[in-house]
Amino acid sequence: xxxxxxxxxxxxxxxxxxxxxxxxxxxxxxxxxxxxxxxxxxxxxxxxxxxxxxxxxxxxxxxxxxxxxxxxxxxxxxxxxxxxxxxxxxxxxxxxxxxxxxxxxxxxxxxxxxxxxxxxxxxxxxxxxxxxxxxxxxxxxxxxxxxxxxxxxxxxxxxxxxxxxxxxxxxxxxxxxxxxxxxxxxxxxxxxxxxxxxxxxxxxxxxxxxxxxxxxxxxxxxxxxxxxxxxxxxxxxxx
Numbered sequence: 025x026x027x028x029x030x031x032x033x034x035x036x037x038x039x040x041x042x043x044x045x046x047x048x049x050x051x052x053x054x055x056x057x058x059x060x061x062x063x064x065x066x067x068x069x070x071x072x073x074x075x076x077x078x079x080x081x082x083x084x085x086x087x088x089x090x091x092x093x094x095x096x097x098x099x100x101x102x103x104x105x106x107x108x109x110x111x112x113x114x115x116x117x118x119x120x121x122x123x124x125x126x127x128x129x130x131x132x133x134x135x136x137x138x139x140x141x142x143x144x145x146x147x148x149x150x151x152x153x154x155x156x157x158x159x160x161x162x163x164x165x166x167x168x169x170x171x172x173x174x175x176x177x178x179x180x181x182x183x184x185x186x187x188x189x190x191x192x193x194x195x196x197x198x199x200x201x202x203x204x205x206x207x208x209x210x211x212x213x214x215x216x217x218x219x220x221x222x223x224x225x226x227x228x229x230x231x232x233x234x235x236x237x238x239x240x241x242x243x244x245x246x247x248x249x250x251x252x253x254x255x256x257x258x259x260x261x262x263x
Contacts, residue, residue, distance in 0.1 A: 037194055040186035044195050047182050051199055054164060054180075055206020056215055061136060062087070063216020068100040069131055069161075071123045071152060072140035075193045077104045079166075080140050083200045091204035095211060101130060103152075123152035133160030140196055141165070142189040144172025153177040166199055168192040 062068060068087065072080040084100035103126045104110060110122045117125060127137060137156040139149045144167035153163045153174065165178035168186065175181035182199055184192045210216065 033190070036186065036188055036191045040184060040191050040195055041198075043185045044198070047199065048202070050180065050182055051202045052206045055203050055208075056210040058136060058203070059207050059210035059216045061134065062098040062100075063211070064134075066099075067130065067132070067135045068098075068138060069103055069127060069135060069156075070100065070138045070140070071103040071126075071149060073104070073146050073148070075189070076140040076142060076166075076196070077102070079193060079196045079200060080138065081105055082197065083138065083203070086200070086204045087207070091201075091208055093208065095208065103127070103130075120147045120151050123148050124155040127152045127155045127161075128159065131156055131159045131161050135159075135161045137161050137163045139163065139165045139174060139178065140167075141172075141174050142168045142192040144168060144170070144174035144183075146174070149174055150177055166196045 058068065068084070070080040070084050071077070081102040081104070084102045084105075087098045087100040089097070103123050106126070109126060113122045113125050123139075131137065135156075137152060139153060141149050144165070149165075150173055153165070154177065156163050163178045165174045165181040167175050167181055167183050168189065170181070170183035172183075175183050184195045186192050186195065
């Protein structure tokens with residue numbers, strides 16, 4: 025005999041999907057912007073904790089490999105995937121620094137840092153966002169319900185209106201696939217014209233040099249940021 029538990033998870037997902045549809049324009053803008061930047065030689069850095077780490081790594085795999093059709097590879101790094109670096113940094117500098125220090129090592133002005141978190145409150149992601157801004161990078165975030173610290177710290181944020189972390193992560197995966205689709209469509213329109221035919225960055229699209237690393241780790245919000253799918257309620261979640 026079926027119980028309410030059998031369909032509750034699906035019901036939560038369907039309810040959240042109704043408001044998630046409003047995020048389509050933001051995701052398309054991200055995909056187009058990412059195609060232009062990566063096509064000019066910039067890099068995407070991505071990070072998350074727990075289940076969000078898996079979603080972040082899914083995104084980088086689609087960009088370095090391919091989403092649907094064959095195309096050139098693009099530079100995308102999942103910071104949490106380097107276990108030797110993350111454990112060494114956590115041991116020597118503390119867990120809060122694991123992504124910020126890697127961002128300082130790999131990030132350059134014009135690069136994008138994408139941070140995924142169901143709660144939007146992870147200290148190590150907030151530290152990375154702060155460090156990225158010091159370097160002149162753009163910070164995008166996928167979170168749960170807004171307001172939350174990470175959605176405030178990012179330049180733009182996609183906030184899923186769902187009370188359960190599992191539902192947030194499921195819609196983050198939908199967002200990842202939509203982002204990849206928008207990315208590939210932008211490539212098809214010739215948006216990434218700085219990309220040479222052999223898959224290497226062409227021209228001088230990359231912005232060289234790097235800003236000073238101030239090392240701010242307090243996770244203060246940055247005013248004037250924009251978000252999509254953000255109701256006036258604080259989200260719950262673990263990652």
